[in-house]
Amino acid sequence: MRTALDAAGYDDIPKNGLYVIGGLAREIGAHPLSQLIEELQLSKQAAGQLVDILVIRGYLNREVDSEDRRRLTIGLTERGRAAATYSQLRVSRWTTS
Numbered sequence: 001m002r003t004a005l006d007a008a009g010y011d012d013i014p015k016n017g018l019y020v021i022g023g024l025a026r027e028i029g030a031h032p033l034s035q036l037i038e039e040l041q042l043s044k045q046a047a048g049q050l051v052d053i054l055v056i057r058g059y060l061n062r063e064v065d066s067e068d069r070r071r072l073t074i075g076l077t078e079r080g081r082a083a084a085t086y087s088q089l090r091v092s093r094w095t096t097s
Contacts, residue, residue: 004090010083012057016040016050018087021059021076025084030063030073059083 005013013021019040024031037047051074054060059080065071076084 001087001090005087008086010086013059013083014050014053017054017059020050020054021080021084022087024074024076025081030075033072033074036074
């Protein structure tokens with residue numbers, strides 16, 4: 001999978017980044033950062049660093065929640081959705097062949 005993503009131009013996704021991108025692809029709308037931390041079982045610091053990298057590389061956007069300004073939400077950018085779609089297609093080809 002990693003080789004196929006690299007060849008498709010998604011070679012800058014960090015180790016756990018695909019879990020984040022794939023998880024967000026299944027959700028509709030923004031996702032609370034606190035929920036991501038819980039689901040990945042990462043420390044706040046590690047999750048924050050991972051999100052920072054994915055934001056800088058153009059896979060995620062991060063915004064302050066409109067209802068609770070103390071809460072951050074994350075969502076996929078166009079590039080993030082494209083990477084998730086490509087990954088899902090590769091997995092489905094792999095499991096059906």
